[in-house]
Amino acid sequence: MSTTTYLVQGMTCGHCVGSVSREVGRLAGVTGVDIELVPDGVTTVTVRSAAPLDTTRVAAAVAEAGYELTGALS
Template sequence: MSTSTASVVATYTVTGMTCGHCVGSVSAEIGAIEGVSGVEVDLPTGAVTVTSAAPLVEADVAAAVTEAGYELTAAPKPELPQASGCCGSGGCH
């Protein structure tokens, strides 16, 4: 019997980023939040997708973004936790 770990994925919108340095700063600050395992930033749209072991407190994410010098302008779009390797159909055991 294998044990799978679930991840929580949330997408935020950050404004003020204009270059790769901005992306790096935001990624580093959010990545330092306990439980964060991945950060992907789409510079043109400002979308920041965060993968974590458990749901994050939005105020913690906002504080990290502010520390990097930018602004969190939209709350995350809720996404259901997915088990690693799960197809998302809900029929996995």
């Protein structure tokens, strides 16, 4: 089991949370997505997965939802 927290820019509302949750949740191996929304700031997206994920895949999923992954905490 792996847990990584990512930083995402541009999320402002519950719709944003739903979009990112859906896209990241579709990645193979993801077992859960928790988002702490910071409107007009940097939101944290914590992803639980069976194994560590490739950050470029997570960034692509976030971009597909319309937002920008700006870093990772762990």
